[in-house]
Amino acid sequence: IGILIAMNVNLGGKTKFLDVEQYQKAYDSRTKLQNEISNLEDQYVEINDKINKYERSSISEDEVRKEMIGEINKNKLALGLLPVVGNGVKITLNDAPEAAILGQDVPLYMLIHDSDLTMVVNDLRAAGAEAIAINGYRIIGSTAGLCAGATVEIDGIKIIAPFYITAIGNQDVIKSFLENQQNHLKSLKVRSCYVDIESVYDEKLPAYNGELKSEYLRLK
Incomplete structure (x- = not known):
């Protein structure tokens, strides 16, 4: 009750x-x-x-130019187009240990899917993560995932388990959210999937190197 x-x-x-x-x-x-x-x-x-x-x-033209360059870099930073470094957390996700034994008979709930990665990323953003990468690939707002057999595609790049999700942000807040609040990691643990959370320091995340697409978006 x-x-x-x-x-x-x-x-x-x-x-x-x-x-x-x-x-x-x-x-x-x-x-x-x-x-x-x-x-x-x-x-x-x-x-x-x-x-x-x-x-x-x-102010002089040089000062205006410096201001504009600063604004451009600030926007690039927000979009994930610049490499960054900072403290945060690293989450390791893998299929349930029994999956290798069961082979083709393994239930789907014991496997990590693209939807699982998406939900964990959303939880990290809700916890205040400022930058996120999966297996060394930077994640931004338009990043798309697709499950393809034993692999997961992120913006066309194939990656396989184990998945290492690194997030830069307030360690205490993020870890408290992941360990104490209702979130997708707890669902993965119930499904017997492998989940590990650790703190990282001065972690380097690369810039997003994919294509920024906007088929329907235009300036007003």
């Missing part, structure tokens, strides 16, 4: 009841949204300050 928590939401004055897991997910989503709003507000102030600086000062 789960514990129900009453949560007041602005839906016609009604009270919605959530179990502990639903409440935790709702709370995490709310916190993430508040952080995103706060970051957007900070960016708005920063951009306005720069506009005022350009309009009111008589």
Whole structure:
């Protein structure tokens, strides 16, 4: 029997009841949204300050050029187009140990699939990871995965288990989220898949070297 928590939401004055897991997910989503709003507000102030600086000062072309290069590098950093280094965590995922013994008779739930990697990456992002790589391949927002037999394709590059997912970010926050909150790693453990989490220091992640595609996107 789960514990129900009453949560007041602005839906016609009604009270919605959530179990502990639903409440935790709702709370995490709310916190993430508040952080995103706060970051957007900070960016708005920063951009306005720069506009005022350009309009009111008589800075030289060299200074403007340096500012522009700085902005370009900042955007590249956000897009994952620059190599980075920092502390974080490393997750090792592998098929269940019994998989090799069972051979072709192994149940699919004992194997690591592309969807598993996607969900773990999403959990890491929710925990505040700033940069992520799988088996040395940088992951960005448009990265696509595909399961093909015993291999997983990431943007057309084939990789096989074990999968090493490295994330740069606040170690304590990320490890606490992965070890204490409801997330996909716990589901993998229930499926008998191999899961290991360790802290890493001064870990180097490469830049994304794939193609940035935008078939339908255009500037307004």
